Amino acid sequence: MADSILITGGAVLDGTGAPPRADEAVLVRGDRIAALGADALAQAESDGVDERVDATGRTVMPGLIDAHTHLSFGEPTGNDxxxxxxxxGYSSMLSAYHARKVLRAGVTGVLDADCLWSIGVELRDAIETGIVEGPRMRAGGQALMTMLGGTAGRMIADDGTTGYATVVHNRDMMVREVRRQIKHGVDWIKIMVTGQIPTMKGPEVKVWNLDELRAVCDTAHELNTKVVAHCRNSESTRDAARAGVDLIYHASYMDDEALEAVVESGSALCPTFTLLGNLADYGAKVGSAPELLDVFRAEIEITAAQMAKAHAAGVPFLAGSETGFAVTPVGEWHARELEMFVQYMGMSPMDAIVAATRNGAFALRMEGQVGTLETGRLADILVVDGDPLQDVTILQDRSRLAEVIKGGRRVDLVTPIPERRMRSTDQVRFLASCPLTRGLALTEEQLEKLARV
Ligand SMILES: [Zn+2]
Structure with missing residues (x-):
């Protein structure tokens, strides 16, 4: 491993929001940024360097931080x-395989807020101890739900803990579960504040009361742990903010009252438009009902208008993709959120980049250590072909990623990652999603898979 790398000739976009600086050198020593600009060149001259990277015509910027991933989920097509x-065991191994893909996509940090079993904590430790290659990671455990479930609604059992969730009925159980997860090493507690109720039309409804939310936040905060909440309506966003939730996912349909609560509380927002955006744009291809696609698009548009107000009011924004489902496969969609910030919220590409770099450090609980290119920071760096301020979508183009450096180490972007094949027991998945059940024609590939069942 090279102990020092000198990157020259590139425009440095440092993640602080400052305009890019043309032709600026960056010197990496060990796992940190040792110097920038003339200092970097002078130090390289006097002490020598092990490796040089020519970034002429390219942008040198911090690695991306995805504040909403599910690396253990295994890209399911649905809740079933x-x-x-x-x-x-298999999910653990699959998440290790996926961690590598994340890093290759230029994502050097993730918050994996809820996972199957306790895989998040184990994966984080495996990455930190060097036995798995992946991004810096902060992890939650199983999502906490009331009996009313989250997006899965009545598919969640009335009681107990499964791989995916733990059902908590009252304050005592909530406090106990928060403590249990902290005991086992989580960095964040994830709560599902909204759920699906069959008789209630429209989007999810709030299924926790303020008192319960406060119990979770107070317990977690006393034990130096942060709380992230899934809030897919306005009341849930309002109460989550009032209870002291640190990071709010979705904040769908946030009204002015909820917005005010968020501004007052200092909670950060991570809208996670990407999953909905992918469903709206590609859902038809994977069999989603057309009327559902319009609902997704409306949720994005209505929410984005309020998000723009929150952004103007100074609420910190983080970029999250909800990578880990079939519509958000690992390593493919992490940077689409930046495009959606620009497209739907009217955010500047610069602010979108800050959301995915400097602001993301909050999700990693590493503020002041990662997320910007400054002397003394950990060296998590991308070299990108082109200018993302001109076109933020280039961050989604793997062929534009010339270098990914994590902690001062250059990531191998060349050796192919073996393609994952379905194991025999996953054939259940194929049957469950088989277009034959809807009387549609099958492709050659699907027929071949069917023949193997
Ligand atoms: Zn999620």
């Missing part, structure tokens, strides 16, 4: 697959 067709 996620809840009933996963085993712990």
């Amino acid at each position: 697959e996620l809840f009933h067709h996963r085993t712990q």
